[in-house]
Amino acid sequence: MQKGTIRVQTENIFPIIKKFLYSDHDIFLRELISNAVDATQKLKTLSSIGEAKGELGELRIDIKLDAEKKTITISDRGVGMTAEEVEKYINQVAFSGAEEFVKKYKGQNENNIIGKFGLGFYSAFMVSDKVEIFTKSFREGATAVRWECDGSPEYTIEDTEKADRGTDIVLYINEESKEFLESARVEAVLRRFCRFLPVPIFFEPKAGEEKKEDSPAPAQINNTQPAWTRKPSELTPEDYQNFYKELYPYHEAPLFWIHVNVDYPFNLTGILYFPKIKQSYEIQKDKIQLYSNQVFVTDEVKDIVPEFLMLLHGVIDSPDIPLNVSRSYLQGDPNVKKINNHITKKVADKLEEIFNKDRASFEDKWDSLGLFVKYGMMTDDKFQEKANKFHIFETASSTASEKKFYTLEELRLATETLQKNKDGKLVILYTTDPVQQDAYIKTAEAKGYIVVKLDTMVDAAFLNQMEQKWSDVHFNRVDADIADNLIDKQENTASVLSKDDEGKLKDLFNIQPANLHVTVEVKGLSVEAPPVVATRPEFMRRMKDMAAMQGPMGAFYANMPDEVTLTVNGNHPIYQGVLAENDQEKQSKTVLNLADLALLSQGLLKGSNLTNFINRSVELMGGEKKGSAVAEEAQ
Numbered sequence: 308m309q310k311g312t313i314r315v316q317t318e319n320i321f322p323i324i325k326k327f328l329y330s331d332h333d334i335f336l337r338e339l340i341s342n343a344v345d346a347t348q349k350l351k352t353l354s355s356i357g358e359a360k361g362e363l364g365e366l367r368i369d370i371k372l373d374a375e376k377k378t379i380t381i382s383d384r385g386v387g388m389t390a391e392e393v394e395k396y397i398n399q400v401a402f403s404g405a406e407e408f409v410k411k412y413k414g415q416n417e418n419n420i421i422g423k424f425g426l427g428f429y430s431a432f433m434v435s436d437k438v439e440i441f442t443k444s445f446r447e448g449a450t451a452v453r454w455e456c457d458g459s460p461e462y463t464i465e466d467t468e469k470a471d472r473g474t475d476i477v478l479y480i481n482e483e484s485k486e487f488l489e490s491a492r493v494e495a496v497l498r499r500f501c502r503f504l505p506v507p508i509f510f511e512p513k514a515g516e517e518k519k520e521d522s523p524a525p526a527q528i529n530n531t532q533p534a535w536t537r538k539p540s541e542l543t544p545e546d547y548q549n550f551y552k553e554l555y556p557y558h559e560a561p562l563f564w565i566h567v568n569v570d571y572p573f574n575l576t577g578i579l580y581f582p583k584i585k586q587s588y589e590i591q592k593d594k595i596q597l598y599s600n601q602v603f604v605t606d607e608v609k610d611i612v613p614e615f616l617m618l619l620h621g622v623i624d625s626p627d628i629p630l631n632v633s634r635s636y637l638q639g640d641p642n643v644k645k646i647n648n649h650i651t652k653k654v655a656d657k658l659e660e661i662f663n664k665d666r667a668s669f670e671d672k673w674d675s676l677g678l679f680v681k682y683g684m685m686t687d688d689k690f691q692e693k694a695n696k697f698h699i700f701e702t703a704s705s706t707a708s709e710k711k712f713y714t715l716e717e718l719r720l721a722t723e724t725l726q727k728n729k730d731g732k733l734v735i736l737y738t739t740d741p742v743q744q745d746a747y748i749k750t751a752e753a754k755g756y757i758v759v760k761l762d763t764m765v766d767a768a769f770l771n772q773m774e775q776k777w778s779d780v781h782f783n784r785v786d787a788d789i790a791d792n793l794i795d796k797q798e799n800t801a802s803v804l805s806k807d808d809e810g811k812l813k814d815l816f817n818i819q820p821a822n823l824h825v826t827v828e829v830k831g832l833s834v835e836a837p838p839v840v841a842t843r844p845e846f847m848r849r850m851k852d853m854a855a856m857q858g859p860m861g862a863f864y865a866n867m868p869d870e871v872t873l874t875v876n877g878n879h880p881i882y883q884g885v886l887a888e889n890d891q892e893k894q895s896k897t898v899l900n901l902a903d904l905a906l907l908s909q910g911l912l913k914g915s916n917l918t919n920f921i922n923r924s925v926e927l928m929g930g931e932k933k934g935s936a937v938a939e940e941a942q
C-alpha cells in the first residue's frame with residue numbers, strides 16, 4: 308500500500324467544500340454520475356475507433372444505497388483508471404480543480420454557486436467522512452486499484468481485486484448528511500438531475516449482496532433518449548405530447564411546440580412548448596429547464612432566455628452556455644446574447660408560420676397565445692417587429708359566429724376612413740368588459756365602428772406601449788365618449804334646443820353624487836341616442852387604472868372620485884316635457900333619474916347614490932315618500 312499527501316496550496320479545502328456548498332449538497336450526485344457518464348461515453352468512443360477491444364457488455368450506471376453501512380455507491384462500466392491515472396486525475400487534476408473552485412467562490416454569496424459546474428469529484432466530500440474508489444481500467448491486463456481518502460489531505464492507494472472493468476465510488480455518508488441515507492431523498496435528487504442522462508441509470512435502495520428475495524429489482528430512473536436529442540423528422544406529434552407529459556405530468560396538453568436545433572455558431576437543442584394559459588395569473592408557474600449535454604443544470608433560466616419566453620415550457624440543452632460562472636456574467640456573455648436572439652427569432656418565425664398556414668387554429672388558440680405575444684411585443688422590439696404581422700385583435704361580439712379577428716393592417720383596411728380621426732390616426736375602439744359595456748359597444752357598432760376586446764391583465768399596459776410603437780394608432784375605450792365623439796373628427800351636430808333652453812337644461816343637471824366628479828355638457832345627438840350618456844374620459848381613466856396597480860401613492864390616486872362626463876342629448880324628445888314641467892320637484896327628480904340611469908349603465912351608481920335612485924324612482928311612479936327610510940339625496 309502506498310500513502311501520499313495531496314499537494315495542498317490553499318488551506319485544507321475539505322472543510323471549506325463542506326461548509327461552502329451547504330445550501331446545495333445535492334449536487335455531489337450530479338457530479339459523480341456525470342463522471343460515470345463521461346467514463347462510459349469515452350469507452351464507447353474508444354471502442355468505436357478500435358482502441359478498446361472486446362465486448363463492452365451492458366453499459367449502465369448503478370446507484371446503490373446501504374442505510375446500514377451508511378454508504379452510497381456509484382458504479383459504472385466505463386473506461387476505469389490505472390494507478391497512474393488515479394494519481395494524475397484524482398490526486399492532481401481533480402484536486403486542483405476543486406482547489407481552484409474554492410479560491411474562486413470563497414466569500415461569495417452561497418446562492419450564487421448553486422447549480423454551477425466545476426467542483427467535480429471532490430464534491431463527494433460535502434457529504435462524506437471517507438471516500439473510496441475501486442477502479443479497473445479498460446486496458447488489457449490492467450490491475451484494479453483502490454484509493455481511499457478520509458477528508459484530510461492524506462490518501463492511500465493500493466492494488467485490489469475487481470471483477471469488472473469500470474469504477475465504483477463508495478461514499479461513507481457523514482452524520483450531517485444522513486438525509487442522503489433515505490432512499491426517497493436520493494431518488495428525488497436522481498430524478499431531478501439524472502432524468503435525461505444518456506446512459507441507463509439504476510437505483511437500488513439496498514446493496515446487492517444483502518438483497519432479500521422479495522426486494523424489488525433496481526429501477527431505471529432515466530430516459531436516455533429524450534425527445535429533444537432526437538431528429539425532428541423522427542418524431543410524431545404524439546412523441547412531442549408524451550415528452551411534455553413527462554416534463555409536466557399535471558398539465559393540459561400544450562398548444563404547439565418548437566424544436567430548436569442549432570449547431571452554428573453555437574450548440575443548442577431543445578423543445579419549447581406553448582402552454583395553455585387559462586388565467587393570466589397562472590403564467591410562470593412552471594419553468595423551462597436548462598440542460599448541458601443532458602445533465603440538468605437549472606430551471607432558473609432568467610438571463611438565459613428572454614423574459615417573455617419564460618412563459619413557455621420545455622427544455623434547452625447547450626454545452627456552450629458558460630454554466631460555471633455567475634449570473635451577472637451570463638448577462639454580458641456574447642453566447643448567451645446570441646442564444647437569446649436566436650430563440651426569439653425561432654419563436655416569432657414559428658408563430659408566423661402557423662398564422663399563415665392555419666389561421667383558424669391560430670385564432671382558436673389566441674386566448675392563450677395572445678398573452679404571450681403581447682408580452683413579447685412589449686418587452687422585445689425585434690419580436691414586436693415580426694409580431695405586427697400575426698398579432699390579432701378579437702372583436703367584442705360575444706357569439707362565436709360573429710367573432711372576428713383582425714391584424715392591425717386588416718383593421719385599418721376594414722375601418723377605412725371611418726375610424727380615422729382628424730389627425731389621420733387610426734382610432735382603435737376597445738372594450739375591457741363586453742358585458743358591462745354592452746350598450747356602448749352596440750351604439751358604436753351601429754355607427755359602423757369595429758370594437759375589439761382588450762380584457763386581459765396585460766392589455767392596459769399593452770395599449771399604452773403600442774401607442775408609442777405604432778405612432779399612427781390611438782386607443783379609445785368604447786365608453787370614453789359618446790359614440791359621435793369616439794373618433795375625434797371635429798364634426799358638429801345641430802341641436803334642436805335654443806341656447807337658452809340648453810343653458811336651462813345644463814343648470815337642471817347641476818348635480819353632484821357622492822364619490823363622483825361629474826362634468827355636464829348639453830349636445831344635440833341623434834334622436835335615437837339615450838337622453839343622457841355617461842362616459843369616462845380615456846386619459847383620466849387610464850391614469851386611475853394605472854395608479855390602482857401601484858403602491859401607496861397609487862392607492863391615493865386610485866381612491867380619488869371617478870371622473871364622469873354626462874352628455875345630455877338635447878335632441879331627445881323627453882326634454883320638451885322636462886323643460887315645460889311646472890312642478891319643480893318633479894322636474895328635478897326626473898332629471899336626477901335620467902342622470903342616474905346613465906351612471907347605472909356605467910356601473911358607477913353605487914351605495915347611497917343607488918339607494919336614492921331606487922327611492923326616487925318609486926316616488927316618481929306615484930309611491931309615497933317614506934320619511935326616515937329615505938337616505939339623504941346626495942346633491
Ligand SMILES: Nc1ncnc2c1ncn2[C@@H]1O[C@H](COP(=O)(O)OP(=O)(O)OP(=O)(O)O)[C@@H](O)[C@H]1O
Binds near residue numbers: 396397425
Ligand atoms: N467514474 C470515473 N471513471 C473514470 N475516470 C474518472 C471517473 N471519475 C473521475 N474520473 C477522472 O477524474 C477526472 C477528474 O474528475 P472531476 O469530476 O473532478 O473533473 P472533470 O470531470 O474533469 O470536470 P468537472 O469539473 O466538469 O466535473 C476526470 O476528468 C476523469 O479523468
